[in-house]
Amino acid sequence: MEGIVIKSTGSWYSILHSANIITECRIRGNFRMKGMKTTNPCAVGDKVLFDMMPNESIGVITEIKERFNCIIRKSTNLSKQRHIIAANIDLAFLIVTIASPRTSTGFIDRFLVTSEAYRIPVVILFNKIDLYDVQTNQYHNIMKGIYLNAGYNCIDVSAKRGDNIEEIKALAKDKTCLFSGHSGVGKSALINKIAPELKLRTGDISDYHQKGKHTTTFAEMLALPFGGYIIDTPGIKEFGMVNFTKEEITHFFPEMRAMSNQCHFDNCTHEHEPKCAIKKAVNDGIISETRYLNYLNIINGKEIDVEEWELK
Ligand SMILES: Nc1nc2c(ncn2[C@@H]2O[C@H](COP(=O)(O)OP(=O)(O)OP(=O)(O)O)[C@@H](O)[C@H]2O)c(=O)[nH]1
Ligand SMILES: [Mg+2]
Ligand SMILES: [Zn+2]
DSSP, X not given: OEEEEEEEOSSOEEEEEGGGEEEEEEEOTTOOOTTOOOSOSSOTTOEEEEEEOTTSSOEEEEEEXXXXXXXXXXXXXXXXXXXEEEESOSEEEEEEOSSSSOOXXXXXXXXXXXXXXXXXXXXXXXXXXXXXXXXXXXHHHHHHHHHHHTTOEEEEOBTTTTBXXXXXXXXXXXXXXXXXXXXXXXXXXXXXXXXXXXXXOOOOTTGGGSTTXXXXXXXXXXXXXXXXXXXXXXXXXXXXXXXXXXXXXXXXXXXXXXXXXXXXXXXXXXXSOSSOHHHHHHHTTSSOHHHHHHHHHHXXXXXXXXXXXXXX
């Protein structure tokens, strides 16, 4: 039988198959995707084949069908463990908050680079705009400007007030969408605003000040009443990137990709080479310095976040 993984707890997988039936399945202990060292062999969004256990209502996954994409992270840059967040995604929403909690541009850029690598389009949602004061609003405008300039669609939203929810609905309709971001940014709250009938659990106001508090504990794919699916995920503290080469990483910064063939050297890393078009564009204010500094951190395997610096 064939179905799609809509929830995974690590040991059990909920498989949605014909006529909207959900079957709980196990996966064989020795099951491994060829050449993939990940903590989870199978993720939400995977299309799988499974066999029913004789005389039981549970099944066993026998095969994972080829993915058209998936998004993988390491728990930190230094860790070797890789985790597949979700598979077969049409669109990723990265939920960002300026405060409570604060999202750094380093985190955003590691997420964006990874999504570019797997060819997953990203929309950045700046949530909790109802909480902004003059200072956070100023910071937000600079941050949003940086990502608009890099070519990303950015939308200001408020799960509390309902600002721009219709815009998210229009983008999500008939697609499989991922909702990702730190714990407490309001992923589940936004999904509840998009589809109130889902009644997802959200954190208490006091919770999101506590580090490591996770309200959503497992990734889950949810059907939207107007068509399409949203995958709600547990908040991630750090987005460690899997290893890419320096050349690849330039390619995953769209504003650099567009310009890198103008560098003097074909294999320019845009770090110290003369006649570098990227460095010139940063000096001329065409490419954001914050993005460029994050790029340098990524190619040098550093995990420093720009939030201690001024956004440029
Ligand atoms: N003021 C305000 N609060 C919000 C908004 N969106 C979410 N919250 C609050 O932020 C807290 C966290 O929201 P959740 O939806 O549980 O966050 P989450 O991203 O799903 O968190 P995890 O499941 O832990 O990853 C809750 O107390 C929400 O009520 C918003 O737009 N404005
Ligand atoms: Mg949640
Ligand atoms: Zn260069």
